[in-house]
Amino acid sequence: IVVSVTSDSNKDSCNKDEEVCSQKHNKYSKEANEVSSKIKESINLAAQQYVPCKSANCSCxxxxxxxxxxxxxxxxxxxxxxxxxxxxxxxxxxxxxxxxxxxxxxxxxxxxxxxxxxxxxxxxxxxxxxxxxxxxxxxxxxxxxxxxxxxxxxxxxxxxxxxxxxWSFWEGGPAISLYPTGIGRWDIHRISITESSEKWPWGEKENKGFFRGSRTSEERDALILLSRSEPDLVDAQYTKNQAWKSDLDTLYAPAASEVSFEDHCKYKYLFNYRGVAASFRFKHLFLCKSLVFHVGDQWLEFFYPSLKPWVHYIPISTKATQEEIKDLIIFFKNNDAIAKEIADRGYQHIWEHLTDKDVxxxxxxxxxxxxxxxxxxxxxxxxxxxxx
Ligand code: UDP
Incomplete structure (x- = not known):
């Protein structure tokens, strides 16, 4: 879905000629309304078709x-x-x-x-x-x-x-400065990230998209570039990983400091991307009770198919342009209650159906x-x- 919403720059260009201005506004608000209806339709349809998994064991x-x-x-x-x-x-x-x-x-x-x-x-x-x-x-x-x-x-x-x-449900995940022995112990992260989500309730989170990670896939570039041009809308920066060789690996910007999973909870919209294969970060993001934007639907781990697009997370195409990502974020900024509902459902699903016992x-x-x-x-x- 390509979302188009009236932006401030459109309003600015409408100062001189009242007639052109009003035509432009009508055009943009018509587009915005159409796109907004499409998104709402996708959300409603997905919610209607969704049958929550009630099982207490791993049958989901x-x-x-x-x-x-x-x-x-x-x-x-x-x-x-x-x-x-x-x-x-x-x-x-x-x-x-x-x-x-x-x-x-x-x-x-x-x-x-x-x-x-x-x-x-x-x-x-x-x-x-x-x-x-x-x-x-x-x-x-x-x-x-x-x-x-x-x-x-x-x-x-x-x-x-x-x-x-x-393996990283227990140990052996990527070692970064914050997790020097490697990401692991999902059982412990479940508790610590949930606790952090309580320190950052929905109303107190920053209305921003957020991503921190290395350039394991170029699919991440659009969001990083959007963050550079619209820092008030998105904070997305590349960190170094062990394979870092040159500035190209951080898209010609200094490497950012790493941010813990718990500190991701400060932001309303959290982005997940594939890396070499699926990225371990996906499951952690839901625990913040933030809205998860999941880019690409090809790379899976065993629990991905139980999570449904528009029900638990917002699906984004790997080909989405900066403008399209921007418009999606703006849509959810304008539809805060819907965003919170999906974020809560995503949290609930992972909390109930991705326990260490389920693993x-x-x-x-x-x-x-x-x-x-x-x-x-x-x-x-x-x-x-x-x-x-
Ligand atoms: N990570 C993190 N904070 C950071 C950077 C990375 O928690 O500031 C985590 C990230 O969520 C992922 C792992 O470290 O689980 C490796 O991230 P990276 O982006 O380097 O590679 P990926 O595995 O996502 O391809």
Whole structure:
């Protein structure tokens, strides 16, 4: 949706000629009204179609497991597993104990995953999985990769990868100055960000768009540039990450200081973008009870499909221009009650359906369904080392 709203500059250009002025105003207010109606229509339609997920366990996310496993409905053979294993780290659960191959490319990421797998191991039948700890998924149908059951934290619909809850729910997320050992402990962040949201109730938040992060995707540039031209409307700045090489990586401006998730709660409109794959920030933003603007709909984590556009967040196209982003923010500034309602619903959904218990529950259901598709006997691999 392209939103167009009368701006101050339009009013200024209307000082000289009363007739031109009035025609212009009519044109802009007509456009603004049409666009405003379209947005309201999208919101109403989405709200009508939305069936809230009442479940107390992780069944709000169940359809994702079904979809991810659908390509393997005819069964997972040893050959399929071996293809997957070549692209990932091998784990086994044998007689209630967890084993992993000796090398893990990202030890903190493996540790984040193992926190959940060790907790589940004693309740699981014997199984083995190929778990990818890289940022990006591995098996792309569109590129003609042969089908293989690789577990990855994020993907687009072009991939066969099976989504699992990212390591960073517990540990191994990106290390930034504020989180030097890496982003993790979602259970603790849930509490601390919610507490911060109470210090920044809706009425006291700044009426501004906000983003802080590095240039892991150029899709973020439009908002950064808008912030430079309209600093009263948006505060969006690039920070440095470990890959920073030159000013280009901060779009020719000095790197900004990093801002904690808790301090994001000061702003009404929080922006989420993909990075290399999905960005870990998405779930945290909702906890501020601010309105989340989610740019792009391709990159997913397992819980994304349970969140609905216009119901829990505002969808924005990756191709949105600065002007279009500006107009969307202005629309919600002018429709504050609607903005708050969506922000509250987004918070409630994440608070109720993305608990640490849901993460464990998702892992359990995923593994149990996966095991049912396996067509070969899983034999203990003595090259693996005991984790639990
Ligand atoms: N981050 C943060 N404050 C900052 C910059 C980054 O909390 O000032 C978090 C951000 O929310 C994300 C992680 O650090 O979860 C890495 O952010 P970045 O933008 O560098 O990369 P992304 O993972 O989003 O591609």
């Amino acid at each position: 996310h169940k359809s994702v497991i079904d979809q991810d496993l659908a390509p393997f409905a005819t069964g997972i053979t040893k050959e399929l597993f071996n293809t997957a294993r070549a692209k990932a780290t091998k784990y086994q659960i044998i007689n209630g104990k967890l084993y992993r191959e000796k090398e893990c490319h990202f030890p903190a990421r493996c540790a984040g995953v193992e926190h959940y797998l060790t907790a589940l191991a004693s309740k699981m039948p014997n199984l083995e999985i190929a778990l990818n700890t890289r940022d990006w998924p591995q098996v792309n149908q569109a590129w003609g990769h042969p089908k293989a059951p690789v577990f990855s934290f994020s993907k687009t619909k072009d991939y066969y990868d099976i989504m699992y809850p990212a 464990k529950c998702y892992w359990r259901k995923l593994l149990k369904k996966y095991v049912k598709l396996v067509k070969y006997n899983v034999v203990k691999d003595n090259d693996l080392r005991l984790i639990s």
